[in-house]
Amino acid sequence: MTEKFYIERLTVIGVGLIGGSLIRALKRADCVGQVTGCGRTREALEPALELGVIDRAGDSVAAAVADADLVVLATPPSTSGELFAAMREALPEHTVITDVGSAKGSVIQAARDHLTAEQFSRFVPGHPVAGTEKSGVEASFADLFDAHRVILTPVNETDPAALAMVETLWQHAGAEVIRMPARQHDATLAATSHLPHMLAYALVDCLAGMGEHRDIFRYAAGGFADFTRIASSSPQMWHDICFANRDELLDVMARFQEQLTTLTAAIENDDRQTVVNMFERAKAARDRFSDLRAAGGTVVGSGDSSE
């Protein structure tokens, strides 16, 4: 890195909402040179080429990373293993690698399994806590990460220079960067993002299965719209996140089901005190969360879907 932060050759594998928005944000900051995209197929990259988001399309993962200074994996976490394996022989010695996956433990394990120790030290696990319920490069925009958080989860082996480079990258993309252990990240996201998505999907599917659902949805209002917005997120992506963070997610789903069983029993048994106590504790916690957001203590955004 020179004094002015600049990446001569950037390769982004998976040019969708997140990958596309990162490229746009770096171009906005004028800190990126040639951008190579890599997708499942050549056709999948056409929109990104036509929109001018990428400059060229790599014919294979190996070809796409062959002269890269930085490689960003912006694909579902489940693809990480095969992608690391495919780039292993082709990666230049200096290349830094990062990713944007919503679950970190499984991606770190895949990197450990498929990269050389040298390469693994230059892999910086990351997660931009931003998104919308839309997907695809057409939905990408340069401001997506502004005032949002990016969580980096380096391990003991992570090279400090590589970590610093990825940190600076995200700062130039408009984000606030924080670091935490991967396990803490995965538990936190399971609770505040992955579980809510499960509940939203399960609720909408439950209602849709009630037969007269056209009418049910017809009389639903704003609260329902807010509550279920995340159920419009990509099924493929969320199915992938589910299994990438499986253990943490199952843990928090079990806790939630216990809670719901307690509430149901209280309503059945006319135990009004238990019900009102639960609602009051929840309101107090939610109001504190609002205050935290208002004070800038947490990210401001809406409809984040790859949180």
Place this chain on the structure above:
Amino acid sequence: MTEKFYIERLTVIGVGLIGGSLIRALKRADCVGQVTGCGRTREALEPALELGVIDRAGDSVAAAVADADLVVLATPPSTSGELFAAMREALPEHTVITDVGSAKGSVIQAARDHLTAEQFSRFVPGHPVAGTEKSGVEASFADLFDAHRVILTPVNETDPAALAMVETLWQHAGAEVIRMPARQHDATLAATSHLPHMLAYALVDCLAGMGEHRDIFRYAAGGFADFTRIASSSPQMWHDICFANRDELLDVMARFQEQLTTLTAAIENDDRQTVVNMFERAKAARDRFSDLRAAGGTVVGSGDSSE
């Protein structure tokens, strides 16, 4: 009713967000004369008097309704029985009565139990599907019902003239009025409003109980904020709605728990097809709901809390 719709004497029992907003909306439309408020205590009505929302405060339910042309109950559903009993001896012969409760079956039963048959025929059960997570007259505003739906659930005995009056009232307040049977209303609202509130309260309380919750909430983002906004709604009011619509709510809570158990088992058993199928059905249903809203087929609003 004369050609110009005008209510000489309106009495509102419970001058909070909904009651206060209805009065403001009717004043905006210049179709209301003297407004009498009634509350649990005289002090509870001071803010409404100071804000000029009501013109006078009734010293008792009986006194407040004694010269009313229309009485609006805008209190929690559980209070309906005692309020109907308190007004029974004092109601003028021509007075029309309506309410704004989120559950209709239990309120209709209370009216049947505590009013005379004559009075019961002039009771028009209603529910404005609007609100915010705030409460109290200070949060009331004239536009609350604009472009929102009000559902009226008349019974066989309901006097057509009384029904027409309440319908016109809500239209002047800016709302679109629809009619449906009370049972359909209660089942629909249990699914699209009451159940989501239970899930939001249960989720936030579950997370708050996880010890490290300050940090958990710190890293939550926009999707979580939208998903949990309704958990900031009034615990007292929602505890009341819970029990007022108990049977319908328990029915849909049981369906939801089955659904969540299916999803949990699929994640545990690595049954990816079941997971992705559920997410795809949910996304399709949620996208149809979005289209319906965009086409004006349902109400437009945000954060409705007394839906």
